[in-house]
Amino acid sequence: MYTLLSGLYKYMFQRDEYCILILGLDNAGKTTFLEQTKTRFNKNYKGMSLSKITTTVGLNIGTIDVGKTRLMFWDLGGQEELQSLWDKYYAESHGVIYVIDSTDEERLSESKRAFEKMITSEALEGVPILVLANKQDVETCLSIPDIKTAFSDCINKIGKRDCLTQACSALTGKGVNEGIEWMVKCVVRNIHRPPRKKDIT
Amino acid sequence: MAIGFNVETVTYKNLKFQVWDLGGQTSIRPYWRCYYSNTDAVIYVVDSCDRDRIGTSKSELVAMLEEEELKKAILVVFANKQDMEQAMTPTEMANALGLPALKDRKWQIFKTSATKGTGLDEAMEWLVEALKSRQ
Ligand SMILES: Nc1nc2c(ncn2[C@@H]2O[C@H](COP(=O)(O)OP(=O)(O)O)[C@@H](O)[C@H]2O)c(=O)[nH]1
Ligand SMILES: Nc1nc2c(ncn2[C@@H]2O[C@H](COP(=O)(O)OP(=O)(O)O)[C@@H](O)[C@H]2O)c(=O)[nH]1
Ligand SMILES: [Mg+2]
Numbered sequence: 001m002y003t004l005l006s007g008l009y010k011y012m013f014q015r016d017e018y019c020i021l022i023l024g025l026d027n028a029g030k031t032t033f034l035e036q037t038k039t040r041f042n043k044n045y046k047g048m049s050l051s052k053i054t055t056t057v058g059l060n061i062g063t064i065d066v067g068k069t070r071l072m073f074w075d076l077g078g079q080e081e082l083q084s085l086w087d088k089y090y091a092e093s094h095g096v097i098y099v100i101d102s103t104d105e106e107r108l109s110e111s112k113r114a115f116e117k118m119i120t121s122e123a124l125e126g127v128p129i130l131v132l133a134n135k136q137d138v139e140t141c142l143s144i145p146d147i148k149t150a151f152s153d154c155i156n157k158i159g160k161r162d163c164l165t166q167a168c169s170a171l172t173g174k175g176v177n178e179g180i181e182w183m184v185k186c187v188v189r190n191i192h193r194p195p196r197k198k199d200i201t
Numbered sequence: 202m203a204i205g206f207n208v209e210t211v212t213y214k215n216l217k218f219q220v221w222d223l224g225g226q227t228s229i230r231p232y233w234r235c236y237y238s239n240t241d242a243v244i245y246v247v248d249s250c251d252r253d254r255i256g257t258s259k260s261e262l263v264a265m266l267e268e269e270e271l272k273k274a275i276l277v278v279f280a281n282k283q284d285m286e287q288a289m290t291p292t293e294m295a296n297a298l299g300l301p302a303l304k305d306r307k308w309q310i311f312k313t314s315a316t317k318g319t320g321l322d323e324a325m326e327w328l329v330e331a332l333k334s335r336q
Contacts, residue, residue, distance in 0.1 A: 035334070038336065042336065052330045057311070058300070058307070058308045059303070061306070081291065082295075084292055088302075092304065
């Protein structure tokens with residue numbers, strides 16, 4: 001009886017929670033992506049106007065429920081000095097969303113270096129990575145093949161993990177749902193990082 | 202310096218802030234907790250030049266944030282006295298205060314100078330938006 005009841009309780013009031021780290025250079029669109037995601041997946045979320053978003057020197061958080069799965073996002077600052085804080089979150093992350101500004105060809109190699117450092121970190125071994133080629137609403141932006149070429153020498157460092165490059169516009173929402181759904185699928189099937197059990201309140 | 206505390210009501214962008222300036226001396230710190238209920242945000246002002254006492258600032262902050270009533274409060278850190286050359290950078294400040302360990306709380310650091318008046322507007326604008334967009 002106890003087992004049945006506690007099983008029922010867990011079914012009704014507990015969610016599998018996965019922590020998703022949002023990384024990328026400053027100005028890539030990380031915070032905009034988080035706000036867009038919260039707005040799309042939370043019916044009651046009023047949201048802030050995307051134009052009021054300012055530089056992150058800290059941590060933004062957000063949670064969404066996709067079916068029985070809960071994602072908790074950590075959106076960190078991307079400025080060079082702040083990148084040293086990224087690895088403090090690696091051990092507890094179930095997935096990483098790496099955001100690239102597709103309109104900023106000049107900083108693409110800088111972004112690649114930060115990406116490389118991140119994927120070669122042991123604390124993130126086997127963790128699925130979603131690469132978002134953001135700002136695809138801008139006509140003159142780099143295409144997915146352009147970006148893949150620029151990141152090509154990272155490919156052999158990605159290791160055994162799920163990795164997808166997705167075209168996206170955090171501003172208009174294009175590609176956001178697809179990216180999130182892919183991430184949900186990957187974190188759920190990654191048995192090496194089991195979820196946290198969270199009571200829903 | 203505040204001895205005891207000052208209470209002020211400030212209206213900024215249609216949001217009313219009740220501001221408690223709690224003095225920092227050791228003897229009155231236990232009384233801080235009297236003011237925690239209904240707190241939506243904590244603004245923690247730290248002297249960016251005082252590396253000797255940053256450890257104390259950290260333990261006070263950690264203890265404060267453990268209070269149940271502050272569980273949902275947004276944390277804003279004013280890294281103050283940024284007009285001084287030897288001021289700590291935001292990353293140094295974040296590490297010194299142990300902020301990367303806060304995984305369930307929204308936080309942000311602003312470089313401020315209370316004497317020059319810099320950084321304060323930006324921080325308040327940010328806080329207004331942050332309070333409006335709470336989940
Ligand atoms: N055109 C366009 N601009 C974007 C997009 N995403 C973000 N931005 C803009 O890029 C700037 C930086 O965005 P922000 O979310 O603060 O980037 P973060 O530093 O990575 O958090 C802001 O001016 C955003 O409005 C996008 O998909 N398209
Ligand atoms: N250089 C500099 N000095 C400051 C700044 N803010 C406060 N001070 C000085 O620090 C001392 C303590 O300031 P006070 O506001 O009384 O600090 P409290 O004890 O935290 O309330 C005073 O001498 C102020 O003039 C600042 O931004 N820059
Ligand atoms: Mg940001």
